[in-house]
Amino acid sequence: MLKQHPKYNTILNWGKLISVTGSAQVIVQAVGFLCGILIIRLLTVQEYAFYTLANTMLGAMTILSDGGISTGVMAQGGKVWQDKENLGKVLSTGLQMRKKFGVVSLIVSLPVLLYLLMHNGASLLISLLIISAIIPAFFAALSDSLLEIPLKLNQSILPLQKNQIAVSLGRLLLVSGTIFIFPFAYLSILAGGLARIYGNFQLKKVTKLFADSSQSEDPAIKIEISKIVKRSLPGLVYYCFSGQISTWIISIFGNAASLAQIGALGRISAILNLLLVVFTTLIVPRFARIQNQPEKLLQHYSKIVSFFIIISLCIIACTYFFSDQILWILGKNYQGLHTELVLLIIGTTITMVMSSALSLYLSRGWILHYYISISASLFPIILGCFIFDISNLKGILYLNILVAIVQMVLHVLYGYYKILKLNNNNPKTI
Secondary structure: HHHHOOOOHHHHHHHHHHHHHHHHHHHHHHHHHHHHHHHHHHHHHHHHHHHHHHHHHHHHHHHHOOOOHHHHOOOOOOOOOOOOHHHHHHHHHHHHHHHHHHHHHHHHHHHHHHHHHHHHHOOOHHHHHHHHHHHHHHHHHHHHHOOHHHHHHOOOOOHHHHHHHHHHHHHHHHHHOOOOOOOOOHHHHHHHHHHHHHHHHHHHHHHOOOOOOOOOOOOHHHHHHHHHHHHHHHHHHHHHHHHHHHHHHHHOOOOHHHHHHHHHHHHHHHHHHHOOOOOOOOHHHHHHHHOOOHHHHHHHHHHHHHHHHHHHHHHHHHHHHHHHHHHHOOHHHHHOHHHHHHHHHHHEEEEHHHHHHHHHHHHHHHHHOOHHHHHHHHHHHHHHHOOOOOHHHHHHHHHHHHHHHHHHHHHHHHHHHHHHHHHHHHHHOO
16 A cells, blocks of 8 residues: 555655765764763863864865855756766866865965964974874865765766765774874874875766766856856855854863863754754755755745754754753863853754755755945854953853854755745746
8 A cells, every 4th residue: 555655656755865975974973962062071171172173164165165166066966967977077177166265275374373372371392293283184174075966967876875884984994093192183183184185086987976086177067157156255254263253262261171171062952963964965955855845945945954953953842851961072271161051052943943954945056245244253253252252262152152043044945045035036936
């Protein structure tokens, strides 16, 4: 009887995809979490503060080097995903553009990182070692997100998951092989970069099955991607810093202990990446492939956003009731941060809802004007600086929640606006 149901095959296929992706991501996140806890427990508070600052800057550098290129590649690739030659042109164009952006990102970011490290107590030698360790990790990050796009568009999930598992295990192996003897931040950062470089080498082999790597940069595609970059870049430049506003403010006005605390608590919230990775791997590419059917887009968009809101409420409740057990994982240096943990998770889950809406409408090539998004973020930051005491961790976390709420409302509503606008332009499709 079940096999005769009209949606039986669809449900079966989704079940297989989710089980493969979910189980693999559980492994990836579990290994990553174990590696993170190992680093938290074995590095001194000061070394972990340096590690937190360096990783935050690495994330900012990666966003700067992207500048909206991956969004453009996903949007353009979604139009030709079944054509190996044209998809190869899209990928090659994106990779070339990202290399150029990467050089600029390095020039801008590294001097800032050097200053912040020394401002928080790192010696010149330690600062230079950390910067040297970040460079290979950064260059690895330049291509991995783009190389994954052909696999995601073609829903070739298994090779992608195998690659992610291999990278996670490689990082754990390298970290565990060094941190017990040499508990230094720069070695832990270097371990992640080397593992990702190996992963990219293997990923290129699989990507060739769906995108012709021999294709050169295409001027027409570059123009289309550049249009998205021009609209995305100002906002991304701003968000690469405002997205980690708590870390940046603490690194300037706080101390190394507070910096380490927010980094350690952030390790717990990183578990939520499991949901977002599965989401961006399975759901976003399918949403990008939907033709301009307003009713279908509206239905899927509403269901996805509602799902993330419900999940967020459940996560916050679990964190509140089991905060003691969660903090035990981090070790003795971070006990007693019960309120801070709950506040961090509230801000993180709100951001997760925002990210789901943002990823969905970006996959359609819809870009919110940067002056709107920046203004909507600057206002709560300025307001929060007057309302909350930003010299301590709690004040920073309250500020983070305020900013996240405003951003969530903005991006969720913008997604609805674009779909309804499409509906008004195509009244016959409903």
